[in-house]
Amino acid sequence: MREPRVLAGRTGLTVSVLAVPGLVLSGCGGGDALPGEPMDVSHVHAIAVDPEDPERVYLATHEGLGAWTTEGVERVSATSGDFMGFAIGPGGVLYGSGHPGRGEDAPFALGLISSDDGGRSWEPVSLSGEADFHALTADADGVLGYDASNGLLRTSPDGQDWEDHEAASGFLDLAADPASERFLGTTGEGVLVVSDDRGVTFEPVPDAPDLLLVEVFADGSLIGVAPDGALLLGGADGAWEPTGARASEGLQGLAVGPDDAVWLLDGEGLARSTDRGTTLERVPGW
Numbered sequence: 001m002r003e004p005r006v007l008a009g010r011t012g013l014t015v016s017v018l019a020v021p022g023l024v025l026s027g028c029g030g031g032d033a034l035p036g037e038p039m040d041v042s043h044v045h046a047i048a049v050d051p052e053d054p055e056r057v058y059l060a061t062h063e064g065l066g067a068w069t070t071e072g073v074e075r076v077s078a079t080s081g082d083f084m085g086f087a088i089g090p091g092g093v094l095y096g097s098g099h100p101g102r103g104e105d106a107p108f109a110l111g112l113i114s115s116d117d118g119g120r121s122w123e124p125v126s127l128s129g130e131a132d133f134h135a136l137t138a139d140a141d142g143v144l145g146y147d148a149s150n151g152l153l154r155t156s157p158d159g160q161d162w163e164d165h166e167a168a169s170g171f172l173d174l175a176a177d178p179a180s181e182r183f184l185g186t187t188g189e190g191v192l193v194v195s196d197d198r199g200v201t202f203e204p205v206p207d208a209p210d211l212l213l214v215e216v217f218a219d220g221s222l223i224g225v226a227p228d229g230a231l232l233l234g235g236a237d238g239a240w241e242p243t244g245a246r247a248s249e250g251l252q253g254l255a256v257g258p259d260d261a262v263w264l265l266d267g268e269g270l271a272r273s274t275d276r277g278t279t280l281e282r283v284p285g286w
Contacts, residue, residue, distance in 0.1 A: 033101065035120050039066045039075040045098075045134070046086040047253035047265050054257040057270070058094075058119065060086030064101065065094075065119045068270055070285045076119040079104060085145060089138035094119050095159070097133035097145065109149055112159055125159045137183065139176040144183055144199045146171035155199040165200060173213045173254075179220035186211045190227055209240055213254040215262070223262060223277055225254055231264075231277040243277030 043062045050056035057068040058076065060083035065076045077083075080101030087095045094115040100106035111127030131154065133145035142157040146167060153167040170188035177184065183195045185202060190210035193202035209232055211224035222234035229247040234240045250267025257263065262273040262280075269286035273279060 033064055033075065033078050033080040035075050035078055037075050039063065039073045041066060041073050044252040044265055045082075045084050046136075047255045047263060047270075048086060048088050049255050049257035049261075049263060050092075051088060051258045052092065054259040054261060057255065057257075057263055058086065058088070059253075059265075060084075060096065060098075065096070067119075068283070068285060070283070072285045077115075077122065078120055079122055081106075081110070081122075084148075085133035085136040087136040087138045087143070089114075089143070090140045092116070092118070093138075095125075095136055095138055095143060096122060097131065097136060099132070112143065112145070112156075114159065126156075126162070127154075135171045135174045135185070137174040137176045139178075139181075141181065141198065144174055144176070146174060146185075153199060153202075163200070175214055175216050177216045177220055178218055179216070184214050184216060184222065186214050186224070192224065205234075205238075207238060207240075208234065212251060215254050215256040217256055217260055217276070218258075223254075223256065225251060225264070229266075231262075231273075231280075233276060243273075245273060245277050245280040 041061045044059050046060040048058045059066040062082050064080045065083055066073045067076050082099040083096050084098035089095055096113050098110055099108055107129035109129055109132045111131045112125040113122045114125050115122045131147040132149040134148040135146040137144050143159050144155050147154050153165040154162045156162045171185050173186045175184045183199050185193050192205045192208040192211045194205050195202045209226055214222055214224040216222055224232050225247050226232055231243040231245045232240050233243050247264055248266040248268045253265040255263045262277050264271050269282055271280040271282050
């Protein structure tokens with residue numbers, strides 16, 4: 001482990017940014033972003049499972065938002081924009097960030113965008129033209145994101161008014177704990193960190209292994225992927241142990257569904273575990 005240190009500190013800066021009026025992200029000008037159609041995917045930045053449907057896995061890709069089916073990846077969004085960050089909030093609201101697709105009239109940095117129709121259409125929320133969130137998470141009390149374009153961890157109770165916090169090491173992943181108000185994250189150095197103050201400060205988790213990605217089960221226990229691909233399970237007592245399964249090269253995403261199933265996407269495709277990572281089964285359609 002690296003020497004423990006605070007990786008995100010409060011700067012005291014609060015910003016309130018309004019969205020660009022009238023801007024709706026759709027397939028205008030692109031001509032090839034048709035929801036429901038098969039989707040070719042070159043790269044995935046994040047995956048997430050619908051909290052109301054444990055079989056619906058969203059894929060935030062370089063070509064727009066898609067969803068896994070047993071027949072292949074199906075396009076969800078009417079935008080072909082590059083989804084660099086993605087999260088599912090309460091009430092089925094989807095959050096994203098990244099860059100517009102070909103022919104779409106929008107700033108290069110989309111800021112925070114949201115969808116209330118399952119990901120088909122997207123509207124700006126805030127920070128349009130300013131922020132590019134590469135990691136996002138949300139819970140009932142707000143949104144937390146790592147803005148890679150500015151090197152800031154940004155927290156908001158409503159997606160509109162933001163507090164900025166320095167994040168010198170960056171963040172690879174962020175996750176909200178459904179069993180508490182804490183946030184977990186993995187830094188650009190692979191350090192697992194935790195925040196108990198809504199993302200204002202993060203501290204390294206004592207005795208935790210280096211991790212690239214982390215997710216939280218409904219009971220607050222953790223699962224993560226180590227740099228060597230090993231899946232590791234972290235209990236409430238702080239103990240960590242290998243689950244038995246391992247990701248292949250080309251790790252792209254990790255998610256936990258409402259049924260506690262673990263989903264992992266790597267260079268070999270999409271896989272699911274129903275035993276908390278003891279075994280991984282490749283799913284059809286990838």
